[in-house]
Amino acid sequence: MGKFRVRFAPSPTGPLHIGGVRTALFNYLLAKKNNGQFILRIEDTDQKRFVPGSIEYIQEALEWAGIVPDEGFGYGGDYGPYKQSERKDLYEQCVEQLLEEGKAYYAFDTPEELEAMRQQFQQEGKTFQYDASTRSLMKNSLTLSENEVTKLLEQGQPYVIRFKIPENRTVKMQDLIRGEVEVNTNTLDDKVLVKSDGLPTYHLANVVDDHLMEITHVIRGEEWLPSLALHHLLYEAFGWQPPKFAHLPLILKPTGKGKLSKRDGIKGGFPVFPLEWTDPQTDEKLEGFREEGYLPEAFINMLALLGWNPGTDREIFTMNELIKAFDLSGVNKSGARFDPEKAKWFQQQHLQLKSEEELLELVLPVIRKQLGFHTDGKAIRDYTLKVLKLVKERLVFPADFWTWASFFYQAPEEYNPKVLKKHKKPQTKEILEKVVKFLQGIEDWKAPFIKEQLSGFIEENQFSFGKVLQPLRIALTGDLKGPDLFEMMELIGKDETLKRIEKALKVWFEE
RNA sequence: GCAGUGAUAUUCAAGCGGACAAAGAAGCCAGGCUUUCAACCUGGUCCUCAUAAUGAGGUUCACGGGUUCGAAUCCCGUUCACUGCACCA
Numbered sequence: 001m002g003k004f005r006v007r008f009a010p011s012p013t014g015p016l017h018i019g020g021v022r023t024a025l026f027n028y029l030l031a032k033k034n035n036g037q038f039i040l041r042i043e044d045t046d047q048k049r050f051v052p053g054s055i056e057y058i059q060e061a062l063e064w065a066g067i068v069p070d071e072g073f074g075y076g077g078d079y080g081p082y083k084q085s086e087r088k089d090l091y092e093q094c095v096e097q098l099l100e101e102g103k104a105y106y107a108f109d110t111p112e113e114l115e116a117m118r119q120q121f122q123q124e125g126k127t128f129q130y131d132a133s134t135r136s137l138m139k140n141s142l143t144l145s146e147n148e149v150t151k152l153l154e155q156g157q158p159y160v161i162r163f164k165i166p167e168n169r170t171v172k173m174q175d176l177i178r179g180e181v182e183v184n185t186n187t188l189d190d191k192v193l194v195k196s197d198g199l200p201t202y203h204l205a206n207v208v209d210d211h212l213m214e215i216t217h218v219i220r221g222e223e224w225l226p227s228l229a230l231h232h233l234l235y236e237a238f239g240w241q242p243p244k245f246a247h248l249p250l251i252l253k254p255t256g257k258g259k260l261s262k263r264d265g266i267k268g269g270f271p272v273f274p275l276e277w278t279d280p281q282t283d284e285k286l287e288g289f290r291e292e293g294y295l296p297e298a299f300i301n302m303l304a305l306l307g308w309n310p311g312t313d314r315e316i317f318t319m320n321e322l323i324k325a326f327d328l329s330g331v332n333k334s335g336a337r338f339d340p341e342k343a344k345w346f347q348q349q350h351l352q353l354k355s356e357e358e359l360l361e362l363v364l365p366v367i368r369k370q371l372g373f374h375t376d377g378k379a380i381r382d383y384t385l386k387v388l389k390l391v392k393e394r395l396v397f398p399a400d401f402w403t404w405a406s407f408f409y410q411a412p413e414e415y416n417p418k419v420l421k422k423h424k425k426p427q428t429k430e431i432l433e434k435v436v437k438f439l440q441g442i443e444d445w446k447a448p449f450i451k452e453q454l455s456g457f458i459e460e461n462q463f464s465f466g467k468v469l470q471p472l473r474i475a476l477t478g479d480l481k482g483p484d485l486f487e488m489m490e491l492i493g494k495d496e497t498l499k500r501i502e503k504a505l506k507v508w509f510e511e
Numbered sequence: 512g513c514a515g516u517g518a519u520a521u522u523c524a525a526g527c528g529g530a531c532a533a534a535g536a537a538g539c540c541a542g543g544c545u546u547u548c549a550a551c552c553u554g555g556u557c558c559u560c561a562u563a564a565u566g567a568g569g570u571u572c573a574c575g576g577g578u579u580c581g582a583a584u585c586c587c588g589u590u591c592a593c594u595g596c597a598c599c600a
Contacts, residue, residue, distance in 0.1 A: 011600050046599055111598075127512065129596085160598050178516070187514050187596090195598040202600045226515055226595040249517085250594070256522085258593070305536095309524060313535035332524080334517050335593070342523070342537055352550085393550045404549085419547095469546040481548030 004036025006217050007072070007210070008062075011043040012054035015277035015286065016061050018338070019221060019251045019260060022303045026248060027219050028067045029304070029326040036216070040072030041209060042083040045199045052280055061274040065296050066319050079213040084205045091200040094208050094238065095161055095193055103237045104193055106159045107140040108152055129189045132167040161194040163203075163234065171229045176217075176246035176328050183229035191230055203227065207234045210243055219246045219328075222335075223259075246328055249307045250335040260338050262286060270340035274299065293397030294343075298350035302343045307336040316349050348396045356388045362398040363388065370402050371409060383408075386491055390483040404482065408491060411500050412478025419480045420508070423470045429509045431468055432475065434461070436501050445494045447486040454486075475504035 008024040010016055016024075031038040040062070044050055059074055071077025081087055098104035107130075109117075114130075117138075121128035128134065135142055140162070141149045153159070169185045193204040200208070210218060225247045235242035251260045254268060265272030265287060276288035289299050301317050309332075310317075310325045317325065351359075360381060367384065368374070391404040438457050442450060458468050473485055476497065482488065489497045 009600090013600075043600065049599065114598090125512090127596085129513090181515075183515075189596080192598050197598080201598070206600090222516070223594055247516090252593085256592090305523080311525070313525085315536060336524090337522065339522065339537075345537065348550090394548085465546050473547065479548085485546065
């Protein structure tokens with residue numbers, strides 16, 4: 001097996017959305033599975049669309065997700081520079097070759113002239129395409145004499161360089177996911193290779209870089225499939241061996257109609273970006289999976305199963321397991337709908353896989369944020385570890401800890417009115433007063449013992465369990481949900497337990 | 512409009528000529544466990560009948576035609592959806 005090199009080539013025009021991360025992930029998985037290299041290349045040939053901060057965002061997002069490049073922009077390597085704006089002379093040399101061989105040509109048409117052409121065609125009910133049928137009508141080095149061309153160039157007339165698409169040929173291509181794809185060259189137009197600002201377009205830069213960087217497999221989104229033929233033709237024109245191609249299915253909106261977009265996230269209230277992002281221009285803030293509390297392992301697991309499946313019924317994978325199991329043959333042809341609910345499910349599964357010690361580190365910041373004090377002390381760590389044992393199984397996000405465990409740290413400030421109304425019965429006062437007295441007598445403050453004693457007490461007095469235990473829970477936690485009541489009592493301690501019941505008695509019946 | 516790609520139950524999906532009413536998961540429903548809420552466990556989830564359960568029949572894999580003893584799987588056509596069609600990537 002030869003070397004295996006893949007690349008992820010985003011353009012820095014804003015935050016990377018999950019479709020991009022998923023492309024990066026599949027590239028990464030394939031590289032790792034084959035002991036190859038995963039390369040990060042920045043495609044910034046459109047300086048107009050450059051958004052400051054996006055390169056850093058891309059790098060940070062990949063690092064967070066654990067999709068770390070082996071080489072590329074910011075990671076070094078022997079094939080640099082890894083940013084297209086720094087490779088201008090490389091592209092120039094390559095285009096020079098095409099020009100000399102007559103495979104590309106200068107075009108001097110202004111944007112206005114092109115627009116006029118389009119209009120004219122439209123009036124005739126046709127669509128204008130700059131190709132074999134029309135290039136003889138335009139102002140370019142194929143229609144102009146050599147002298148005129150040189151003159152225009154010397155005058156500094158703006159020009160672009162276009163690729164001369166061969167006429168009426170069927171290009172046969174192999175896609176690793178879709179099989180054979182055929183396109184007739186007549187449906188292609190003479191794409192601009194070099195823009196009037198001297199920078200290459202995506203198509204040129206992409207092909208040149210992939211070749212020079214010795215990329216063996218190009219794995220990218222399905223939106224690129226229509227330009228695959230152009231790329232093939234370009235490789236052919238250069239006389240280069242093209243890499244293998246695989247076009248990944250699109251990630252669809254939760255409704256199933258169309259590509260998932262940033263707007264869908266805003267509308268649906270779920271993240272579409274790995275990391276939070278504030279648009280430097282509009283100040284608009286976009287949610288990130290990381291800030292929502294998603295674990296990176298849950299995030300990549302969810303992404304991996306978006307458009308790929310192992311062919312078994314297994315769904316939960318770590319990165320290493322994904323690397324082992326991943327194969328392009330398991331990639332679907334059709335688009336996969338993004339389901340925010342399923343994303344949560346992955347998160348829950350992975351969170352439950354964590355040990356209590358690992359969870360502790362995730363949960364301490366939550367406590368700190370809520371209570372505003374240090375959470376580094378041994379006492380609070382030990383205590384929280386015990387709390388975690390009781391509430392772990394109900395957590396999906398670290399932040400959930402507080403909704404399930406706040407009452408381990410502070411007495412309830414208010415009581416859920418709906419629940420209270422239902423369980424505050426006339427005899428509740430009397431019952432709770434008796435309970436307080438009874439609990440005071442318990443010396444060995446351990447959950448099983450409290451349970452045993454209190455059960456005996458309830459039976460003796462012929463109370464029902466619900467009538468005693470429900471109000472007691474409300475008094476201690478403010479609501480009717482939570483972990484085992486007796487475990488809780490043990491943890492918060494006898495004094496605190498009694499204090500809370502007395503407080504409840506006061507608030508409920510004296511006001 | 513042109514080109515490309517796709518279509519399996521609510522969703523994600525398995526399926527690659529017979530063992531397919533079609534795995535698995537999510538969701539939903541019911542039950543169990545709980546003092547409670549989650550989690551968890553069990554069962555159900557095309558239609559009809561029957562049932563504690565094994566079951567019987569009908570209609571399915573976008574639609575319409577084939578090929579075949581036999582089709583979700585192969586062939587042809589149609590429809591619908593999506594993607595692309597810039598001096599953006």
